[in-house]
Amino acid sequence: MASSLKALLVEDTAVDRMVLSFMLRKFHCEVILAKNGKEDVDMFLEGNKFDIVVCDKDMPIMTGPEAIKKIRAMGATDVKIVGVSADDNAMEAFMSAGADDFVPKPMRLEVLGPMIQEVINMKNN
Amino acid sequence: MAAAALRAQLNALLANMFTTGMVDEQFQQLQSLQEDGGSASGFVAEVATLFIDDADRIIADIAALLDQPVVDFDKVDAHVHQLKGSSSSVGAQKVKLACMHFRQFYEAKSKEGCLMALALVRSEFCDVRNKFQTMMQLEQ
Numbered sequence: 001m002a003s004s005l006k007a008l009l010v011e012d013t014a015v016d017r018m019v020l021s022f023m024l025r026k027f028h029c030e031v032i033l034a035k036n037g038k039e040d041v042d043m044f045l046e047g048n049k050f051d052i053v054v055c056d057k058d059m060p061i062m063t064g065p066e067a068i069k070k071i072r073a074m075g076a077t078d079v080k081i082v083g084v085s086a087d088d089n090a091m092e093a094f095m096s097a098g099a100d101d102f103v104p105k106p107m108r109l110e111v112l113g114p115m116i117q118e119v120i121n122m123k124n125n
Numbered sequence: 126m127a128a129a130a131l132r133a134q135l136n137a138l139l140a141n142m143f144t145t146g147m148v149d150e151q152f153q154q155l156q157s158l159q160e161d162g163g164s165a166s167g168f169v170a171e172v173a174t175l176f177i178d179d180a181d182r183i184i185a186d187i188a189a190l191l192d193q194p195v196v197d198f199d200k201v202d203a204h205v206h207q208l209k210g211s212s213s214s215v216g217a218q219k220v221k222l223a224c225m226h227f228r229q230f231y232e233a234k235s236k237e238g239c240l241m242a243l244a245l246v247r248s249e250f251c252d253v254r255n256k257f258q259t260m261m262q263l264e265q
Contacts, residue, residue: 015211022158022168023223059205086210106151106214109158 005029005051005119010040010067011084012059020054020084020107027116037062041070050079052119054107057085057093065097072098080119135263142256152216170264173257176215180250183208184243191239198231201239205231208246219249 007029011017021031032050034040036059043050053071055064068081083094083102091102103111155184187204190197209224223246226248230238 013207013211015172015179015212016214018172018175019155019214026158034247056210058203086206086213105210106154106216108154110152 003044005067005116005123006049008032008043008048008050008053008055009033010037010053010059010064012036012056014058016056016105023107023109023112024054024116026109027113029116036060037064037067040064040067041074042070044071044074044076051100051123052116053079053081053098055081055083055094057083057087057090065093065099068094068097080115080122082115131263135260138256138260138263142253142260147219147253147256148216149218150216151213151218155216161247170261172215173261176211177254177257178216179211180254184250185248186245187239187246191236191243196234196236196239198239200232200257201231202228205246217250217253220246220253223249 005027007024009017009021009031011020011033012035017033017035021033024031029052032043032048034043037055038061040053040055041062053068053107055068057064064083064085068083071081077083081099082102083090083099084105084107085102086105087093088104090104092109094102102116142152155169155172183204187201188203190201205224205227209221212218212220212224223242227239227242227246230242
């Protein structure tokens with residue numbers, strides 16, 4: 001699957017940043033990294049545009065759901081936002097914040113692939 | 126011949142890690158990511174090294190928190206949660222399960238329970254760390 005998607009990966013844990021960014025690059029995404037929710041929001045405030053955001057929940061300074069609320073409030077309603085967390089109860093926090101999907105960690109390629117394809121399809125239509 | 130013997134040793138080590146439940150299908154996914162990507166050799170070793178360094182630090186931080194006269198159980202929670210996440214992402218199943226077992230003790234605010242749970246986490250981590258390090262030596 002070829003894509004020229006721009007992905008923002010928001011993750012404070014180095015291991016997860018490495019694994020998730022490798023997976024996204026597997027689908028030919030350009031991957032930009034943020035280490036917490038505040039860096040996530042700052043990316044959007046600086047005028048950056050992304051096709052997909054993959055965002056952890058519990059991070060220092062600002063959590064994933066807090067960042068997602070701010071991003072959606074800024075008008076970034078088109079970007080697909082996927083929440084990921086090892087917390088089994090994280091789905092509600094993400095979805096009520098405005099995420100499009102929630103995936104429990106660990107992320108699997110067979111789960112990420114269709115999400116990427118969905119974004120490609122929407123971008124092409 | 127030596128290379129074949131080392132390969133056989135590596136395969137036996139990996140098989141053992143799976144059959145004992147030390148690693149799960151997530152580790153298998155990392156291996157297949159490495160095999161599929163042409164320039165990805167060393168990816169598993171890099172992730173394993175990062176996990177070892179991270180987990181070492183987190184376990185030390187938890188021990189320090191539990192050593193305080195008044196334990197901040199919220200911080201213990203945050204650290205254990207982080208370790209659960211990274212162990213799950215690397216496929217270190219027994220460490221992940223030990224972290225899940227830990228939860229009941231910091232939720233109950235039991236220092237003694239947390240110390241026992243930390244001992245289990247540390248033990249499982251040491252086991253998988255040793256196996257990962259042997260794996261990386263054999264791969265070299």
